Amino acid sequence: MFKVWRLFTFLSTWKGRLILFLTLFFITITIVYADNPAGGVTTTGQELNIFIETPANGSTVNVCNQPLTVTGQTAIGDLDQSANVSYVIDVSGSTTFVTNMDCNGDGIPGNAGDNFNGDIRNGDILDCEISGVIALNESLSTANAEGSIVAFGSSSFNADISPVSGQQLFADPLLADVNNNSIPDLEEVARSAFTLFPNGPSFINLFTPFSFSTGTNFNLALTSMNTAFASQPAGEINVAFFLSDGDATVSTGPGSPVQQAADAGTVVNTYSIGNGASGCAPSDSLRQIADITGGVCTEVLDPTQLSAVLQGTTPTEIDWVIVSLNGEIFETATLNALGGWTATFPELDLDEQYLIEATVRAEDGTLVTADITIHTDAFCPTATPTATNTPTPGPTATMTHTPTPTNTPTNTPTPTPTNTPTNTPTSTPTNTPTNTPTNTPTNTPTNTPTNTPTNTPTNTPTNTPTNTPTNTPTNTPTNTPTNTPTNTPTRTPTNTPTNTPTNTPTNTPTNTPTNTPTNTPTNTPTNTPTHTPTHTPTNTVAPTVTGTPAPSPTPKALVICHIPPGNPDNAHTIIISSSAWPAHLAHGDTLGECPPEGMQPEQIGSPSGTAPVTSSGPSSNWDKVLNISAGILTVLGLLALRLGKRWE
Numbered sequence: 001m002f003k004v005w006r007l008f009t010f011l012s013t014w015k016g017r018l019i020l021f022l023t024l025f026f027i028t029i030t031i032v033y034a035d036n037p038a039g040g041v042t043t044t045g046q047e048l049n050i051f052i053e054t055p056a057n058g059s060t061v062n063v064c065n066q067p068l069t070v071t072g073q074t075a076i077g078d079l080d081q082s083a084n085v086s087y088v089i090d091v092s093g094s095t096t097f098v099t100n101m102d103c104n105g106d107g108i109p110g111n112a113g114d115n116f117n118g119d120i121r122n123g124d125i126l127d128c129e130i131s132g133v134i135a136l137n138e139s140l141s142t143a144n145a146e147g148s149i150v151a152f153g154s155s156s157f158n159a160d161i162s163p164v165s166g167q168q169l170f171a172d173p174l175l176a177d178v179n180n181n182s183i184p185d186l187e188e189v190a191r192s193a194f195t196l197f198p199n200g201p202s203f204i205n206l207f208t209p210f211s212f213s214t215g216t217n218f219n220l221a222l223t224s225m226n227t228a229f230a231s232q233p234a235g236e237i238n239v240a241f242f243l244s245d246g247d248a249t250v251s252t253g254p255g256s257p258v259q260q261a262a263d264a265g266t267v268v269n270t271y272s273i274g275n276g277a278s279g280c281a282p283s284d285s286l287r288q289i290a291d292i293t294g295g296v297c298t299e300v301l302d303p304t305q306l307s308a309v310l311q312g313t314t315p316t317e318i319d320w321v322i323v324s325l326n327g328e329i330f331e332t333a334t335l336n337a338l339g340g341w342t343a344t345f346p347e348l349d350l351d352e353q354y355l356i357e358a359t360v361r362a363e364d365g366t367l368v369t370a371d372i373t374i375h376t377d378a379f380c381p382t383a384t385p386t387a388t389n390t391p392t393p394g395p396t397a398t399m400t401h402t403p404t405p406t407n408t409p410t411n412t413p414t415p416t417p418t419n420t421p422t423n424t425p426t427s428t429p430t431n432t433p434t435n436t437p438t439n440t441p442t443n444t445p446t447n448t449p450t451n452t453p454t455n456t457p458t459n460t461p462t463n464t465p466t467n468t469p470t471n472t473p474t475n476t477p478t479n480t481p482t483n484t485p486t487n488t489p490t491r492t493p494t495n496t497p498t499n500t501p502t503n504t505p506t507n508t509p510t511n512t513p514t515n516t517p518t519n520t521p522t523n524t525p526t527n528t529p530t531h532t533p534t535h536t537p538t539n540t541v542a543p544t545v546t547g548t549p550a551p552s553p554t555p556k557a558l559v560i561c562h563i564p565p566g567n568p569d570n571a572h573t574i575i576i577s578s579s580a581w582p583a584h585l586a587h588g589d590t591l592g593e594c595p596p597e598g599m600q601p602e603q604i605g606s607p608s609g610t611a612p613v614t615s616s617g618p619s620s621n622w623d624k625v626l627n628i629s630a631g632i633l634t635v636l637g638l639l640a641l642r643l644g645k646r647w648e
């Protein structure tokens with residue numbers, strides 16, 4: 001109650017009323033004008049937020065001879081999310097191929113400052129990569145973020161980012177300097193990367209040394225990056241910057257490293273450095289990595305631009321942030337990859353109130369504006385008076401006695417001064433500020449020139465070359481060879497070949513001649529056979545018939561006794577042709593009629609010529625007929641023979 005009573009007593013004074021009034025006034029201003037942070041919702045239902053961080057709302061700002069810098073944050077989602085950053089650096093052998101570049105941007109190519117890793121090469125691609133990572137890490141340092149490094153070649157490695165024993169994958173915050181050597185630990189690790197020209201191996205020397213073979217393997221690099229992010233709490237923002245001067249295929253199927261990154265919500269921005277790198281065409285590996293993870297692929301043909309390009313990386317889903325003063329002066333803010341932004345206004349009036357508005361546009365066109373009000377200083381600080389007269393020399397005697405106060409004051413001076421100085425300094429500062437502004441404008445003009453040059457060159461080249469070559473070669477070779485060789489070779493080979501071919505053809509001709517000889521032999525053999533057969537035929541058929549052979553060739557009828565073989569009892573007389581006689585003789589038939597019954601043929605007598613036909617002894621009537629017929633035939637035959645002889 002005592003304090004409340006004192007407050008009312010104070011407010012009853014005019015000073016108290018003034019303070020109360022001013023307090024209410026500023027509270028009113030804050031309520032009316034300040035909308036900071038501000039939020040909205042995109043067409044896809046995501047939160048879009050923006051916050052003006054400096055200057056503070058309602059503050060008085062010193063803009064005397066210095067620009068006003070406005071900074072803030074914007075984000076799809078919460079503004080205060082923690083972010084994890086991974087710098088994925090290609091340390092393959094090819095990063096040493098180009099040297100003497102101006103990686104530190106001081107305008108002098110290949111000087112000592114361009115050698116970021118302290119090896120024997122100034123300003124090679126790896127130096128520019130390290131330079132870019134250092135600059136990017138510093139530009140992101142105001143964010144609530146931690147940073148890691150993945151180095152890769154044919155294999156990859158999660159760098160130990162802290163001097164603390166064991167392996168730590170993240171520097172927290174980004175510029176952490178645990179070993180207090182005034183160099184951010186992450187920068188020390190980046191500077192320790194080097195590779196042996198031209199074929200490696202490659203190294204990260206801090207804080208846990210590691211070496212790996214040179215080459216390029218994007219899949220393994222992404223796997224290490226995933227390992228680092230997986231060690232951080234879920235739900236945080238993961239952003240990677242993937243730098244390579246090479247090319248490699250990247251697996252994109254389910255479960256592949258790049259798909260795992262996308263599944264974890266990691267955004268991978270890729271940078272294709274130099275002419276030999278993957279490139280950012282739709283089918284290029286680095287483009288695929290960016291597309292699948294929602295990042296951006298950027299070709300950086302000039303490695304010395306890497307630092308600026310990296311710092312110019314913006315969140316994929318945010319188009320821009322524009323800051324205005326009193327709705328009259330507009331500046332496009334510089335936006336970094338984690339949503340941090342900065343806008344700078346070169347000249348503000350003194351003692352003015354300014355409404356500062358910061359507007360963010362998401363890629364779907366959604367706009368959100370935060371605003372604050374500030375007041376600029378009424379005047380610049382008074383210049384320090386410059387002494388015009390030289391002080392006269394002071395006492396020259398040296399004090400020998402140092403007085404020691406013995407009494408300590410115990411009473412507080414009363415009353416307390418209550419008067420605020422009301423005198424405005426009347427002298428105007430006369431000295432010109434000597435400080436050159438150190439902030440270099442960082443805004444890159446974003447407007448593309450829209451005017452197409454309309455002047456067509458009107459001068460057509462009119463000079464046609466008039467000189468035709470006039471020199472024709474005039475020298476014809478005139479020397480014809482005139483010497484005909486006149487020497488006849490005089491040496492005759494004198495050696496007789498002594499080698500007899502020893503190989504006998506072993507192949508039998510397989511072709512049969514198909515031509516039939518068409519020439520008829522014309523030579524008549526002239527040799528008379530001289531060989532007389534000596535072989536005497538031995539088979540003599542003993543002639544059984546004596547007498548004069550019957551004239552040939554007329555067959556004769558013969559009367560014989562036919563004795564059937566095996567049945568001699570049936571012997572009977574028959575007439576046969578003389579040509580059939582040998583066969584009958586062979587089986588025992590006899591010439592002439594058979595003897596009468598009871599007599600043997602041998603008893604008739606020896607055969608003699610043509611047996612006379614007799615009529616005696618027909619054995620039967622049929623035989624009698626035959627015998628009579630045979631007799632007639634015989635008589636007729638004999639008559640015929642005689643007639644024949646007479647006709648001759």
Ligand SMILES: [Ca+2]
Nearest residue numbers: 102106108114
């Ligand atoms: Ca340089």
Ligand SMILES: [Ca+2]
Nearest residue numbers: 115117121127
């Ligand atoms: Ca170097």
Ligand SMILES: [Ca+2]
Nearest residue numbers: 162163164166
């Ligand atoms: Ca460590």
Ligand SMILES: [Ca+2]
Nearest residue numbers: 177183184185
């Ligand atoms: Ca350090």
